[in-house]
Amino acid sequence: MTKHEFEVAMTCEGCSGAVTRILNKLGDVKFEIDLPKKLVWIESDKDVQVLEEALRKCGKEVKYNGTK
Amino acid sequence: ASVVDIHIEGMTCNSCVQSIEGMISQRKGVMSAKVSLANHQGVFEYDPLLTTPEELREAVEDMGFDAFLPE
Ligand SMILES: [Cu+2]
Ligand SMILES: [Cu+2]
Numbered sequence: 016m017t018k019h020e021f022e023v024a025m026t027c028e029g030c031s032g033a034v035t036r037i038l039n040k041l042g043d044v045k046f047e048i049d050l051p052k053k054l055v056w057i058e059s060d061k062d063v064q065v066l067e068e069a070l071r072k073c074g075k076e077v078k079y080n081g082t083k
Numbered sequence: 084a085s086v087v088d089i090h091i092e093g094m095t096c097n098s099c100v101q102s103i104e105g106m107i108s109q110r111k112g113v114m115s116a117k118v119s120l121a122n123h124q125g126v127f128e129y130d131p132l133l134t135t136p137e138e139l140r141e142a143v144e145d146m147g148f149d150a151f152l153p154e
Binding site for chain 1: 095099102103105145147149
């Protein structure tokens with residue numbers, strides 16, 4: 016499994032809650048969210064594009080920082 | 084136009100409100116989107132020929148919020 020780091024422009028617990036629900040729905044991912052740093056780490060075998068698209072659904076800006 | 088009230092859970096602040104209003108108002112068939120944080124509710128004006136309340140509910144849910152149509 017690869018661990019990816021994304022920057023998501025989350026501003027509140029509503030945002031991190033939304034990201035949590037989106038990723039749980041996507042399934043087959045392990046993830047960690049750091050709200051103050053606006054970072055999301057995802058461990059998954061899925062394509063980066065699939066992960067990024069899922070994150071984008073929350074309506075916030077998403078940036079891929081690479082693998083960690 | 085038709086109007087649907089969707090109950091929305093999981094919003095915590097005005098930026099949540101704005102992201103939902105922004106995303107949903109861009110959808111095909113949606114004329115207006117007004118979300119209230121205090122009432123946990125979104126009021127959406129839509130063209131019934133182009134979209135349905137269920138599609139709008141799903142769109143809100145896709146964004147990571149819990150959304151329910153009125154019974
Ligand atoms: Cu937020
Ligand atoms: Cu918020």
